[in-house]
Amino acid sequence: MIEVTGLTKRYGDFTAVRDLSFTVQSGEVMGLVGPNGAGKTTTLRCATGIIPPTAGILKVAGIDLAIDPVAAKRQLAFFPDEPRLFDHLTVRQHLAFAAKIYRVPDHEPRANSLLTELEIADKADQLPGELSRGMKQKLAIACGLLHSPSVMFFDEPLTGLDPLGIRRMKDSILKRAQAGAAIVLSSHLLSLLEEVCSHVLILKKGEKIADGSIAQVSAQFSNGETGVSLEEVFIRATGGSES
Ligand SMILES: Nc1ncnc2c1ncn2[C@@H]1O[C@H](COP(=O)(O)OP(=O)(O)OP(=O)(O)O)[C@@H](O)[C@H]1O
Ligand SMILES: [Mg+2]
Secondary structure, three states: OEEEEEEEEEEOOEEEEEEEEEEEOOOOEEEEEOOOOOOHHHHHHHHOOOOOOOEEEEEEOOEEOOOOHHHHHHHEEEEOOOOOOOOOOOHHHHHHHHHHHOOOOOOHHHHHHHHHHOOOHHHOOOOHHHOOHHHHHHHHHHHHHOOOOOEEEEEOOOOOOOHHHHHHHHHHHHHHHHOOOEEEEEOOOHHHHHHHOOEEEEEEOOEEEEEEOHHHHHHHHOOOOOOOOHHHHHHHHHOOOOO
């Protein structure tokens, strides 16, 4: 479960996220949407303990990130939009390193099954410089999943994946939610969110302007029309491309 209460993040004088609260229960996938610069990545970085919030309480699996950051981080995985890899470690060595950090015992069978699931098993002995962009992303995802996190945050997880990779990633996300993970998925691919999310939260200029099931959020911005797509709802809710 993810609980964010009153999150505010300022960079100097600029407020990137203001008084944001939301909850994601075990088994749920929340879509986090908003125009460029709305504060999605900032929210994810705060919720995963990468940057400190200016104010607010952030809990994962019942653990307060400010009180026990190590225990909280052991429960979660963050998949950033630009994965950082180590130039001199092979694919297999990345997984061994992740296993060490997260203290995953006998990680090899699990690492092998993740490499197969993500279709990079044939690259196990290659360095990141020898991988395509999508493969690097898959490697970062494999490393993040190795410790079986109960809480996951995805920032644009499908950028760079091919159509089959996108479908597999969708299935992977749904499979983990069905197994009880609480998941936040930030993406501009609204069709993906329609397929995968139990509810969505729309951010604009760092503030929540709507949240609820896709049907509820659609109703809020559809002016009584039926069959309004999430894309149309998004454009109406956020007022075009300005954030
Ligand atoms: N380290 C930083 N220092 C100063 N300002 C920042 C910093 N990081 C982000 N910002 C600002 O905070 C705001 C929110 O940025 P953020 O990256 O959270 O947006 P986003 O919703 O993820 O956008 P996108 O859809 O483009 O990924 C932007 O105005 C951005 O310029
Ligand atoms: Mg972002």
